[in-house]
Each structure stands twice: as structure tokens, then as C-alpha cells.
Amino acid sequence: MVQGVGFRPFVYRLAQTHHLAGWVRNGEQGVEIFLEGAEPSVERFVEELETEAPPAASISQVEVDPAKPEGFLDFAIRESERIDRPTVRVSPDLPVCDECLRELFDPADRRYLYPYINCTNCGPRYTVVLGLPYDRPKTTMKDWPLDAYCRGEYGDPANRRFHAQPVACAECGPTYFLQIGDERIFGAAAIERTAEILRDGKILAVKGLGGYHLACDARNGNAVRALRERKYRKEKPFAVMARDVEIAAQIVELSNETRELLTGIARPIVLARAKQQFPGVAPENHELGVMLPYTPLHHLLFASGAPEVLVMTSANRSSEPIAYEDADAIESLVGIADAFLIGDRPIARRVDDSVARVGAYGPAILRRARGYAPGAVATIPCERPILALGADLKNALTLVVDGQAFVSQHIGDLEHYTAFQAFEETIRDLLAMYEVKMDEVLLVHDAHPQYRTTLHAAQIAAKKKVAVQHHRAHIASVLAERGEWNRCVVGVSFDGTGWGDDGTVWGGEIFAGSVHEGFERVAHLRPAVLPGGDAAAEFPVQAAAGFLAQLGDLPDLCAAPFNFPERFRAARELVTKNVRCFGTTSMGRLFDTAAALIGFTRETTYEGQAAIWVEQLARRTAHRDGFEFPYTDGELDFRPLLTAVIQSRLTGVALETIARRFQVGVAHGISECLRTICKEQGAKTVVLSGGVFQNELLLGDLKPQLDVLGLEVWTNRMVPTNDGGISLGQAAMAAFARTN
Template identity: 45%
Template sequence: MATVTRLRLRIEGIVQGVGFRPFVSGLAKEYGVSGHVGNDAEGVFAEIEGDRAKLDGFLADLERRAPALAVVERVRAEPAEPTAERGFRIVPSPPAAARSALISPDTATCEECLAETLAPAGRRSGYPFTNCTGCGPRFSIVADVPYDRHNTTMAAFDMCEACAREYADADDRRFHAQPVCCPECGPSLRLTGPDGVPAEGEPLRTAAEWLLDGRILAVKGLGGYHLAVLADDERAVRALRDRKHREDKPFALMAPDLEWARKLVRLEPVGERVLAGTHRPILLAPRLSGAQVADTVAPGSRELGVMLPYTPLHHLLARHLGRPFVLTSGNVSDEPIVCRDDDALKRLSRIADGFLTHDRPIQVRTDDSVVRVFRGRELLVRRSRGYVPAPVTTAQPFPRPVLACGAELKNTFCVAKGNRAFVSHHIGDLKNYETLRSFTEGIAHFRRLFDVTPRLVAHDLHPEYLSTKYALELTDVDAVAVQHHHAHIASCLADNGASGPVIGVAFDGLGFGTDATLWGGELLIADLADFRRAGHLEPVPMPGGEMAVREPWRMAAAHLLAAYGDDLPELDLARRHRTRWHTVVALARKGVNAPLTSSAGRLFDAVSAILGVREVARYEGQAAIELEQRVAPDEHGAYPMTVTDDDPLILRSGDLVRGVVDDLLADVPVDRIAARFHNGLSRAVVTAARVLRERTGLGTVALSGGVFQNLTLLRRVVDGLEGEGFQVLVHSRVPCNDGGISLGQAVVAAARDRSADSR
């Protein structure tokens, strides 16, 4: 007779809100074992009883056959006293204690729910909120853990009898699906005018008619409101730009399906998988010449940002339209995306001609994520909906809980404990009250969800960053200041599960240096705890300070002065800005209101302006982005760039500027000049890394900073370094831009904490 064994299980990872308890229940019935399973604040707990062979099979399949959305990090099993329990049941969640359960990101509609929604008949035919345990809203609706309905914004919707039967049926895919609903009991759609008065007719059909008629529509999605117009309607797109005060920055598009996406952009196989996967980000990909898209959707860009529908509402709207449509963040200029209904009417009524909205509240505003594809892998540009709040697991644990407050631009924050770092959704630029409120509310929400009471708070060195001021106002914590570019390199190390030391190349716009100048073109010898500045781009003045970021022609004046001294070349650029040119040159020469910077981003700005590509920027990074767009892909020439033998090394930016000017005066096409500039800078980075390898013996290079969103530069630098035998680390799980800074700050704080403990 077989011996009966009972085991007590603890399953950790993303195991709530993904159908894990129903899966465990079904698996127990398949193996004929008894016991129970439930959610609690740590994840999923279970007890199983039966003969040992059956229990071993159950445990093997528990990880091997877990639901698609589940991430099983660890299963712990310990013996328990057999109870002769019969059957297997799902038990209620106990009151929350210490919380360590993980919340699933919002997930795109699964094939089964989509088929049900698009079916000509059935209980959920045409229903915009169909979901199950394998798909639907998660992070954007969760107010607390454990992930049960009463802790979500679905709490106000009482299940009807039919939904309650599905919820209680262990053989149904909606078994214990917390957002389960239908037209009888769930959220409902409505269409209103800009005054909030309901429109006549069926909301979706009428909304599509309004879009086809050239109107602008505000659409409430998972994490906030979007603004929509037809992608090929030039007049409507221009009207959206005018009303939204977004002059040049590209708009994202939603394609009805993958076949339509293939008509808009050139897709690699991995790009198709990214587009059609569960995350459903915006994918930046090369635009096809025959794409039926208005010129003003992405002016001056060779790329389009395309995504596929990720909710039943989007699928239904796309079906009604039968063509791509713009779906851009519902905000004005640089404000955060609107997520509350009353706020939407207040802020968007001057932009939108109508509102397609619903009555399910959004708990957390969450922008769409943005990715590129590089060498067959995702390269995150903005990490938000679909990815957050899945943690970044770190190679070494955090000795004490950490809050990292991030940077000023593209802000994210991070809370961390154990081996998990929870990098927040995209917050945005901390420039106005709404964004700052989103930042502070988000930190409070993450602390509550993941039960993190920070003992360390990490922040940037810049004393005027609002994130720094917030950190320094906290009490009962130890503050850790982390230099901006060290945080970039540490973020790349953590992203790759490495600890260093490495040669770090951090190229970005600006960051406060340890010498009180503005860094941005840095070569560091760095590990997680510390760094040394081993090289940098030649510093130049930034005439007008912050004005030079918005007016790249000012950086052109400064770089020309640094390259030529008083013998400045006569360029059309100087003539176009003649009323202020000599004043700006004088500022740079005297160093008055002209802080020194080694910024790679400002070098790109200068070259863009010299070439007449972009002299005044209307959004962050525009000059550099448009310069990359002009690169001739078949140009292999490169301007020479001196790398001095000093310590730290100096990369002579003036060499590149003189090469650019010489070719411009010789009437070389701009696309050739842009390519030679990129190639020259790339080769200089490789040369500098080779010199530093000789000095340090280090053979690994980590690349970080927003400038490495430039795929032309990234590709050339990686190819060059690998050709020299280096191991190269690039980002994949968090962005290389300032959206990854908070992760870097967190792991630096932890590394210093460990060092302090060991002393």
C-alpha cells in the first residue's frame, strides 16, 4: 500500500491574476491529489496530499506547465502532517500581513477572448471589456494585494449569476478571474461630446463614424486616455497637432492587425513577435515608402511607431474603421497622460470633438511602452504598460529596502528589497504639478503593493532636481547620492546581471558631475559601488544654459568657437541667426551664463544645427534624432577624432566639427556628412576603450545613456568593440535613457550598503 505524504507549498513569482490557482486546482485533479490552494500577500500557498509518486509528478508540472502569463521564480516544499483531506479546493485569501506577492502587468487580449468578442452572437459579442485569467487589466486596476476583486477597481461591479458561475467553475478559463464581467454586470461604454453630453446611437459605431468624418476622439484605454484621428487624414492630423500643441514629435499609430502593420513598416521576425505578443508596445520600425499615412504623423522621420490593439475596445474600434489610426497620449504638450474622467473632460475638451469612455476607474496611469529591435532583441525606449510592475531580479540582494528617486527627465522611481527591483512605469518629466503628483502617488502605491519601507533613499547629485529634493525631505532614511552617469552604467550592469568592473561609456544629454560641471560624454571605470572618470568628450561652453538645449544653434556656435577659436568659418547658420549670433559667441568665449559641458547629446545638437537639419528643438532630443534620420547607410567614411593620452582621456570633439564644416563647405551631401560624423565618433569610442583596456586590463564595455537610443551609433560602436575582442553589455530590460536611472541608483545604494556592512 502506497504511503500518503502531505506537502506544504509556497510558490513565488508572478502567480496572482494569471490563473495560477485554477491551474493548480486542475493539476491536482489530474494527478488525483487532495488539498487546497490560495492567494496571500506573499504569492500562492498550497497543501497537497497523496502518494509520493503523484506528488513528484505534480511538482514537476507545476513549473513546466504553468500558465502563459505566470513567472514561477521559486517553489518551496516542506513536509506536513497528512490529514486524510478529500478533494481539492481553492480557499479564501487570509488577511494581508507582510506583502511580497507580485502583480502581473496589464496583458493584451488573448485569442479566446478576442474570438468571443468578435463572434456574431453570444453573451460577450461586441463587449469591449471581455477578459479571462489569461488576459486583461491587472496593474492598472490593482489598489492593494492580495490580487482579489475587492482590491481592484472592479470592486464596484457585482458579478451577475452567469459570471459568478464562470468564476466558480474550476473547468472554466474564467475560474477565479478577478476582472470577469459581461454586459449585464460589468463596465459599460459611452460616447459623449466635448461637453460630456451623451451622443445618440451605439457608442462604438458612432465613434468610428466620427473618426471617419475627420473628428478627433478621446479614447479611454487601460492606463489613461488617448487621442485618436485617422492616420491618413492630413487635415485631422494637423488639427490634432495644433490643438495638442505638439508641433513635430511623431504620433504613434494603431494598426488593425499584423497584416496592416506590414503595410506600414518593415518588420523583422522578432519585430512581428513583439508587436503581436502579450506586451503590445509601440514598435519603432522603418517606414515603408507606400505607407498610407499622413506626412504630419511623423515629420522628418524615417520611422513610424506602430502598435496593435491590446484591449477588446481597441479591436472593435479598429474593426469598425478598417484602417490605421493615430493613438497618441491624451494630454497637452508635456503634461502627463490623463486618466480620470473628470480631468479628461476638463483638460481634453479643447482638443477632442468627442469622448469614447467607460466607467471602470483607472488606479494607475500607465503610458504605452515603446521599443526598438536591436540584434534580434527588444531595446526598451519607454518601459510602462505591459512590462510594469514585473520586477528586475538582481544578482545580489538588497541588504536594506531601497527607494531610488530617479532623474528629472523621463523619470521612473524604483523600490527594491530582497533580490527584486520594482522599476516604476514611465512618470515623465518632473516639470509640473501633475507629473510631480503622479511621482509621489506612484511611490506611495508601490510601497503599499510591495510592502517596502525604505531604509535607504538614492538620488541624483543635481541639487535642483525635484526628485532629489523629494528624497532629501524624507525622514528616517539614509540618503545616498549617486552620480548620474555612474547610475547609467550601474543600470546597464544590473540589466545584464553583472557587477563589474567594466569600462562604461555613458553618452547622454546632461548630468551633474562630481566637479560641478555638466557631464554627458563619459568613459568610466565602474562597478556597482564606485567609479572613476577615465575619459570624456572635450568640454565646451553651453551659452545661455538651458536655452542651449532648446536652441541647438547655440551649441553649434560654442562647438565652432572651440574648434576654430576666433577664426570662425562663414556659415549660413551664422547668417540665419545674425541678430543674436555674436552675442551668443561672446557668452561662450567669456564663459558668462555658459556652463561647461562634455555632453555627447549637445555635440549631436551642434552638428545637426551646423548642417541645417534642426536649429531649434521643439521636443527633447529632436536635433539628434533628426540627424540620425539623415545618415546615408552606405557611407563608410569617417572623420578622424583625436583621443589624447591624458588621464582622463580627452576625445577631441573639435576634430569632428572641423570635418563636418570642411565637407559642408565643399558641398558634400548632408546624408554623407551625417554618416561620417557617426562613424568618426564610433571609431573614437572604440579607440578610447582599447586604450583603457591597456591601462586596466578590463575587457568588458557597458553602453548606456540616451544617446545610445541612436541605433546607427549603437550598431557601429558594438560592431567596432566586438571586432576588437570586447564583451559588450547593452540594455534590454530597462531603457538606456533616464528611464533606467532609478534602477542604477538602487543597485549602487545597495552595493555601498554591502560594502559598509563588510567593513
């Protein structure tokens, strides 16, 4: 990633330091440099090219070839050259740098209080790029010609704004205005009034880098409640933005690793244990998602007196994609936002905030978007372009060009029409950016015949199409990140749902094999039935009816202490009559069943809520004894596990203890299962992937047990372990023509 990050000015200065002549330019495959000079100087230049590169740059490979001298007298920065289609890595958006912040608040500086201040080390990239190579005419800044001052900086190789494509100032660039009904306020007054509105407990729509946010005072319970009601977001946690890292440290626990992630160049939302409670922000959750200001506008708002902790959530109605076009935002957010802070600069594409955390196996991405997308996450050996469509939930795409796997930003759940529209837009956008034609690609989709991605693939005029089984793609995504195509592993793929080879709903699968040779299913969760199909994912008691049907001597679960609602009786009737029941090995639905038995008997309002509830409940105790979850004959048997949960409820054991013993039991069962399978397969490497492994408590319980077994454990690092990483695994499997 060497374009849009100040790399060419860095090369120019490095060449000057070592008294080298030649030139540097952007090309389709990266940055090209021609050097003439003494051999020791050239060698030092090549060495420092990697060790001294700008912080946002990422060099995957340096190719050095001899060239005939042309007698250059100096070193120059040349215009970009077009030869073939581009394969360069586009830089993600970057947070405003310290130097720009100093200028932003310096009354003597030309860009004093200018909300679009940026330089080659910071500012928008992916959200303003319209095409490659990355030059100003191919950005959303193309309609703002530079004035003499900015043009001078832009053309000066010694200036940090040299070829900073979005560079501008208040004289020649875009600005912000506040709209309250029919009233518009411009300039610094708009920022000051906005801060006042937030202090007054109002809800504001703020245009950011990749879309609009809805913001309000996180400590104002009435404002948060109003935001939930207007946005139709019942219980799913909101993220917050803290004024600075000192405030962040007051509201969440910051380890060194968490602080590093929070302040890193991606500036994601970071999940961490809460030290303070904000009414209504993260109901029934001991964690809080916190991020720091990353645009000049954010810093201006806080400096103008905005509350020091703001709810900052995607501007949309629940489950819809983030609004990013001005007219659409104003129309769709009427009735939600009390006012709009609108910037003139168009957004090229919608990009949400990323979500990450530090866990048992290091930093992990839960939602990959701003700050990470569309960076290349792997190099896959293939000659033709590959387009992998991902899954229907938490959708993200992967485009492989010249072997580089570019993963799109998070798109969302495709059951919503607007999210599916965003899915189609992102396909067109990626193909256009890298100048790939649809009839060139190997098109990859999930094996589920009714997935929206599968049905869409059937309508696309690609010459070759490949279906990849969902859970194998999870395992392949981890191996693709590491470029391990031949490593034989035991892969654990646990999630809520996915089409299995036998047409049942899988989700508790263990495989052995490699990406190159394919993955054989060697074990799984004991099969149960799922009454009503996908609807069981929204009602834990409905999932419970299918799993509990295999247990004898059940108490009356509709009576105390369980108090299951009438839906359980109806689901049990379906199971008894075998009507609309589907076979399943879903670990996600097993967690839902445990949640129902422990006390979560209502409908969920967001995906994974019941399992998250169990995890959060279990965190209240350090109990280390687990329920039995035996592994025999290729199956993890859930019956003793659930029987123990029931007996514990009947005898009045504390709910947090039951939840903890359930979690510990699951971890121990997985560990014993892997002990046996790894010995049988002669494998020393274990791969863990799938949405269930977002459960950080489960990973924390697993790690010491797998360490004792001497197993090397790999998890997702570059893409989410949930379905947001599926498309990378699909692309890897398809490159080796492996669908199983």
C-alpha cells in the first residue's frame, strides 16, 4: 500500500539524502522507481525504503532489476503511467495526523479551524477515490481547483502536502454547514452551534468520511432513549466516541494492547470492558465499543464544547446500510435527527466504522470497514480474476486481481433491500476500480441454493462459477491470511447456520485437510432438529424445542423457574409431528438453547444476542468447573451439557454460575475433541473460525487447554471470524478448485 500515503515524496527525500538521480511514479502495480548513483548509496536507499517508510505505507514486495543509465542529473516525481489494468493497493482512509491538528488549532495558520485539513500522512483515501491511479482528477475533490497557495504546496516535493490529492483550504475547498429545518449556518458558527445542540440533548446527523453518523450525548439517558426509539434499535449496543484517549481510559479498561489498537492508524471502534455505565448505550453488556476522533471535524466539535463522550452510530434505520449521500440522508433521517451537519465534499462510497478487539489470540477484527478496507489481505496464487460474493449475513466481497485479494468494506445483511442494493453497488465499484470485466472472473458463491448471493450469481454472465461450502470457507479464510495452502490442519468451524453437504443446517463442524487438497468433515455437533427453520435464530425457546427433544424426563419448562412462553409449546408440536423441522448441527443454536434455559426466553432483537447474553452473564463469576460435554464416535454430545443446565436451574444455582459452567464445559469438550482428532490426523495446527469464536470468554477458556496439548492455534486476524470473512475463504478454495 504505497499510493496516497505520502510515499512518493518520501522516496524523493530519500533519494536527495543519498545523492541519487532518477524518478518515481505511481503505476498500476505499485510505485516504480528509477535510480542512478553509486552502488553503496543505492543499497542504502533500498534498505531504508522499507525501514523508514511512512507510517501508513505497507510494502509487500520490493523488486530490484538492473537498468541502463540514462544520465539523469537530478531526481524527479513523474506523473502516473497507465499500461495495464491497476492492481495497486488503495489506501484505507487515515485519521488526521498530529501536524494537521496543530495547524487546525493555530490561529496563525491558513487552515485554522478548517474541517477538511489533510496532508499526505492523513485524511480520506478510499472514500474519495473514483478510479486508479490515485490522482486528484480521479477523486471527489476534482470539482475544487486548487488556489495558488495550495497549488504551491501540492507541487513542492519538500512539502508534506506534495501530491496530497484531497488538499484544500477555506479559500478553494469544500466546507460544512449546519441545517436546522430551513435554516443554514456556515463556517465556525456551524460547529459551535452543533456542539450546543449536542449539549442540549438533541440528536444530530453528522457527515463523516464514509457516511453519516447519528450523534448524541452518551451521558444523557433521555437523548439515548430517543435515539433508540427513532432509529428502531431496541437493544443492540451503540458505540461511543471519546474526546481523547484520557477520557477513553476513564470509561473502559485499556491494556497496552487495547490502547495500541484504539490509537492505531485504523482508529476502529474497540470493544473493551466498561468502567462506567451509560444508561441505554449498551444494555446488559459489560463491554463498551469506544473510538477516538479521527477527522478534523470531530476534533473541532469537541474543542467547541461538545459532550466529552458521544454516542456515534451509523446513520440509518435499524439494519439498513449507512446513509452517505446528502439527499438520501436528509430524506431517510427525517424524524430521527434534529439537525444535520453537512459537508460539501461527496463521498465516493459508503464505509462504516470498523470494529475490533484484543482477545486471547491478539487483535481481531469483528467488522472490517473504515481504516482497513479495501486493503489486500492475502496473495492467492491464481491467474484469472476471482470475485467471491460472500454470505448473506455480514456480507463483504473479495476481488482477487493478479493474485492480490482485496476485501471490500462491510456491506451488511442482504435480507434488507437497501443492503442488497449496496451489495450490487460494491460489486460494480470494485470491478470498475480495478478495470475487471465480469466475463473475465471466476465467480464464487456459497453452496446454499437459496442464499441471495447464490441467486444473484445465477443471474451474472460469468463464464465460470464455483460454489464453496460455507464452513470450509471459514477455515480457508484463516489459512489464506497466512498463505498456507498445503498445511494440513484440523479446522473447527462453529457458527449459527450454513448449508451442509447433506442438505441440513450445519454450524458445529470439524474438518481435517488443507486448502490445496480440500477439507474432510471428521466430526460435528450431535444432530438435532430446528423447528421452523431460520425463525429459530430469533427465538431461543424455539431452537430449544429441537435440542431438548432428545432429553428424557424434562420438567415443565413453561413453569417456574424456566417460564418458557407459548412459542415453546408450538415449536415442540412441530417437533413431535415432524412438521417444518430441519436437521441441524448448529453450535449457535446450542448456545441459544442454553440461553433459553438460563433465562433468555424473549425474542432476540439482533443477531447473536442470546449467546452474547450468556457470555456476559458468565463473566460475573470466575467459576472454573464445567458441565460435561463429551466427544465420542465423531460427535460432541450436547445432551449431558443441557441436562446439567436444567438440573442446576431446578436446584437454584446462581444464573451466572450456570452460564460460566456451560461456557467452561463447551471449551473443555472442544479441547478433548481436538486432542483425539489431532492425534488421529497427526496434525499440530488447529484453525478456529466462525461466528461462535467471537465469544472471547470461550477463546480465553480454550487457549490454556490447547496450549497444554502443544497445539498451534490460528484464528482470523485480517478479516472477521464471522461471515464477514467468508468471501476470502471462498476465493482461496476456488483458486485451487476446491469446494470441499
